[in-house]
Amino acid sequence: xxxxxxxxxxxxxxxxxxxxxxxxxxxxxxxxxxARPLLPVPVLPEHPGWLEMYWRAWEMAWSNLRRPKSGSGxxxxxxxxxxxxxxxxxxxxxxxxxxxxxxxxxxxxxxxDNFYAKQHNDGYIxxxxxxxxxxxxxxxxxxNGTGPNIMAWTEWRYFRATGDDGxxxxxxxxxxxxxxxxxxxxxxxxxxxxxxGLSSGMDNQPRVPDSRxxxxxxxxxxxxxxxxxDCRVLEQIAALLEEPDIVQDLSGERETLIRLVxxxxxxxxxxxxxxxxxxGRYSQVKxxxxxxxxxDRGAIPEARLGPFVQHLREGWAFKVxxxxxxxxxxxxxxxxxxxxxxxxxxxxxxxxxxxxxLRNIGQDALAHTIAVNHLTNIxxxxxxxxxxWENYAPEAASPGEPAKPDFVGWTGLSPIAILLEDVIxxxxxxxxxxxxxxxxxxxxxxxxxxNYPLGQEGTLEILGDQTQVTVNTDVSFTLTIRDGSLNLQxxxxxxxxxxxLT
Numbered sequence: 001x002x003x004x005x006x007x008x009x010x011x012x013x014x015x016x017x018x019x020x021x022x023x024x025x026x027x028x029x030x031x032x033x034x035a036r037p038l039l040p041v042p043v044l045p046e047h048p049g050w051l052e053m054y055w056r057a058w059e060m061a062w063s064n065l066r067r068p069k070s071g072s073g074x075x076x077x078x079x080x081x082x083x084x085x086x087x088x089x090x091x092x093x094x095x096x097x098x099x100x101x102x103x104x105x106x107x108x109x110x111x112x113d114n115f116y117a118k119q120h121n122d123g124y125i126x127x128x129x130x131x132x133x134x135x136x137x138x139x140x141x142x143x144n145g146t147g148p149n150i151m152a153w154t155e156w157r158y159f160r161a162t163g164d165d166g167x168x169x170x171x172x173x174x175x176x177x178x179x180x181x182x183x184x185x186x187x188x189x190x191x192x193x194x195x196x197g198l199s200s201g202m203d204n205q206p207r208v209p210d211s212r213x214x215x216x217x218x219x220x221x222x223x224x225x226x227x228x229x230d231c232r233v234l235e236q237i238a239a240l241l242e243e244p245d246i247v248q249d250l251s252g253e254r255e256t257l258i259r260l261v262x263x264x265x266x267x268x269x270x271x272x273x274x275x276x277x278x279x280g281r282y283s284q285v286k287x288x289x290x291x292x293x294x295x296d297r298g299a300i301p302e303a304r305l306g307p308f309v310q311h312l313r314e315g316w317a318f319k320v321x322x323x324x325x326x327x328x329x330x331x332x333x334x335x336x337x338x339x340x341x342x343x344x345x346x347x348x349x350x351x352x353x354x355x356x357x358l359r360n361i362g363q364d365a366l367a368h369t370i371a372v373n374h375l376t377n378i379x380x381x382x383x384x385x386x387x388x389w390e391n392y393a394p395e396a397a398s399p400g401e402p403a404k405p406d407f408v409g410w411t412g413l414s415p416i417a418i419l420l421e422d423v424i425x426x427x428x429x430x431x432x433x434x435x436x437x438x439x440x441x442x443x444x445x446x447x448x449x450x451n452y453p454l455g456q457e458g459t460l461e462i463l464g465d466q467t468q469v470t471v472n473t474d475v476s477f478t479l480t481i482r483d484g485s486l487n488l489q490x491x492x493x494x495x496x497x498x499x500x501l502t
Contacts (some may be wrong), residue, residue: 076110163430206242222289294357371422
């Protein structure tokens with residue numbers, strides 16, 4: 001007997017999604033040899049191993065670039081997550097954040113376009129899509145069917161890094177429709193959000209009992225903070241697109257969520273944001289997922305910020321041999337040996353998220369320290385295995401278990417994006433034409449970056465030692481140079497500029 005079918009009420013916003021009407025236009029993928037001259041070139045004379053990993057990660061990423069299969073309905077070339085021939089929303093949002101440093105050779109953001117093209121009439125977007133057939137891997141109301149909701153954050157970061165606002169009129173409407181779907185179908189009556197182990201991206205973390213495939217009626221801290229962040233980002237995009245009614249709606253939702261999270265999910269005893277069960281009892285697991293809070297500076301009361309971040313500095317919590325474990329060392333179920341996937345394993349995407357959060361709240365020194373520790377441990381493992389891993393052990397320089405090898409994939413974040421942004425310390429806010437060089441690397445030799453992309457067509461070479469910085473650029477901008485004692489700001493014109501640091 002045939003199964004009945006049901007038509008879900010459509011969201012009119014989906015009619016404004018231009019990706020659903022697109023068809024794939026054949027676009028060539030350059031070889032890595034052709035792409036390499038268009039990539040940034042780190043200069044690190046005292047760290048040749050980091051440079052070796054940097055170029056190897058790009059080469060591996062390039063080997064995972066794909067064209068859509070005929071009949072799949074995918075609309076753009078994409079980077080494969082290197083997992084199982086499926087596209088993953090979670091992975092893709094992180095992969096493009098190192099990929100956009102190679103945007104002059106390949107449009108990594110097209111990887112997200114494929115998810116927008118597969119949006120359902122009611123706004124739902126599946127978190128996992130078969131790349132050959134283009135079919136969803138989950139049904140919409142499977143608790144594991146979507147998330148985490150970080151696509152808008154990814155689009156906003158792309159805009160701030162590149163100055164390219166041309167995507168906003170296209171992506172805003174599918175993103176807003178998806179946000180509304182999640183608000184309608186992934187919240188409790190209180191307004192707090194729920195997830196599962198799979199839909200949170202942290203499959204086997206024991207924070208919520210027996211929750212790999214089910215929410216267990218708990219409120220989930222990462223899902224709730226991601227919703228706060230999503231409101232904030234969409235609110236800012238709506239303001240740019242001059243949609244004041246939408247700005248007001250999103251602002252109101254954000255304020256309500258911030259109040260709820262701080263009233264119900266902050267534990268004074270633990271000094272930490274924790275998942276809560278239906279009766280308001282706290283989880284006994286401190287998850288790295290709580291640090292999504294740092295990405296919206298207005299989400300945390302000032303009095304709580306210091307104690308919350310302090311956990312990242314404590315050896316009994318998150319300051320283990322390889323930082324940052326996915327759950328704290330004093331949490332139930334922590335696995336010190338291999339990390340046992342998300343029970344302590346060190347994951348490049350969540351490390352990258354936490355580092356972006358620390359930078360957002362001005363904790364630049366801590367971000368640099370954690371980044372150097374992370375990259376040093378990855379290099380130790382790389383020397384013994386000659387590859388990158390899906391995740392790493394928290395208390396030894398070894399791969400996690402289980403962990404896929406040859407994983408670039410989101411592990412490309414560590415040797416590429418974390419190296420450029422947090423170890424070398426170069427960060428760009430191109431809509432404001434600002435470049436920040438947070439110089440904290442302990443080295444005698446001059447270091448920096450050549451062939452670094454600025455905006456859509458500009459390039460930057462910036463090198464410095466302890467006495468001076470030399471800048472060569474074909475676009476003007478404002479440069480801030482900062483370290484533990486120096487905070488210097490200057491206008492940089494086109495051409496060569498030498499800046500005395502003494």
